[in-house]
Amino acid sequence: MLEDDPNGNTETIKSNVSPRWGPQHKGAQELANLYSPGKRAQEIICVYTCIALMVVNFVFILRHFHLDRVSIAFLAAFCGIITADFGSGIVHWAADTWGSVELPILGKNFLRPFREHHIDPTSITRHDFIETNGDNFMVAIPILGVLFYNFLTKTPENIQQDFGWISYLFLCSIFVAMTNQFILMTYTSLLLDPQMVTYVCALPKWVLFLQNSHIILPRRHHRIHHVAPHETYFCITTGWLNWPLEKLKFWSSMEVAIEYLTGCKPRDDDLKWAKK
Numbered sequence: 368m369l370e371d372d373p374n375g376n377t378e379t380i381k382s383n384v385s386p387r388w389g390p391q392h393k394g395a396q397e398l399a400n401l402y403s404p405g406k407r408a409q410e411i412i413c414v415y416t417c418i419a420l421m422v423v424n425f426v427f428i429l430r431h432f433h434l435d436r437v438s439i440a441f442l443a444a445f446c447g448i449i450t451a452d453f454g455s456g457i458v459h460w461a462a463d464t465w466g467s468v469e470l471p472i473l474g475k476n477f478l479r480p481f482r483e484h485h486i487d488p489t490s491i492t493r494h495d496f497i498e499t500n501g502d503n504f505m506v507a508i509p510i511l512g513v514l515f516y517n518f519l520t521k522t523p524e525n526i527q528q529d530f531g532w533i534s535y536l537f538l539c540s541i542f543v544a545m546t547n548q549f550i551l552m553t554y555t556s557l558l559l560d561p562q563m564v565t566y567v568c569a570l571p572k573w574v575l576f577l578q579n580s581h582i583i584l585p586r587r588h589h590r591i592h593h594v595a596p597h598e599t600y601f602c603i604t605t606g607w608l609n610w611p612l613e614k615l616k617f618w619s620s621m622e623v624a625i626e627y628l629t630g631c632k633p634r635d636d637d638l639k640w641a642k643k
């Protein structure tokens with residue numbers, strides 16, 4: 368698969384066969400139809416709540432910011448981003464590898480988008496802001512909630528003392544919330560034109576700069592995950608931890624241990640949907 372051709376369309380043009388992945392895939396169509404009004408309502412509530420908490424916490428941070436805390440704030444913020452990347456890897460790995468869309472509540476609402484993304488990777492470019500970001504904004508709400516509670520209940524002296532912790536939580540929550548937007552941008556950076564012949568650039572230069580300098584998830588980096596059977600490079604916020612975790616055989620070791628303990632085969636459900 369070419370790195371900028373997640374649906375395998377370039378090969379299609381050369382060989383005149385239908386693309387392997389994409390909106391025409393039967394499993395992808397079935398999964399897309401499982402998106403329900405209830406799920407939509409949950410996403411809308413989460414997106415608005417999260418944005419409100421982001422703004423309020425940011426105002427508090429500006430109000431309590433002192434220049435002498437800048438180095439601790441930067442270091443803590445950097446650790447927050449690493450934590451978000453690791454968290455994205457754990458959640459993505461767990462959702463891709465275990466469980467099934469048939470599971471009550473969890474399956475249709477939270478595992479379905481992961482299955483859909485593997486068999487129709489560019490479906491994310493057809494989702495609006497709410498559908499793209501609803502679930503990640505939901506995960507960021509408790510972190511931002513803790514931060515907000517701290518600002519409300521602590522004295523200004525205590526807030527100064529805890530400024531590193533505050534910077535850590537804030538950047539962690541922002542990067543957790545933005546993870547799916549970063550993935551979307553790895554697909555919108557180069558979009559196939561309607562005739563499926565050339566790619567058109569659809570992102571501002573500053574986003575391309577962030578991708579190319581690996582401050583957010585770069586598109587080439589994310590394509591490594593999309594090589595079937597989708598068993599590596601699960602970190603999708605910045606992708607910084609993918610290489611070290613791969614060298615440590617972190618994901619494969621966890622899978623061996625879980626399969627040994629439970630008898631469940633990794634990616635059974637993912638494979639089932641791919642074969643539809």
Ligand SMILES: [Zn+2]
Nearest residue numbers: 459463592597
């Ligand atoms: Zn995946």
Ligand SMILES: [Zn+2]
Nearest residue numbers: 484488550589
């Ligand atoms: Zn992807």
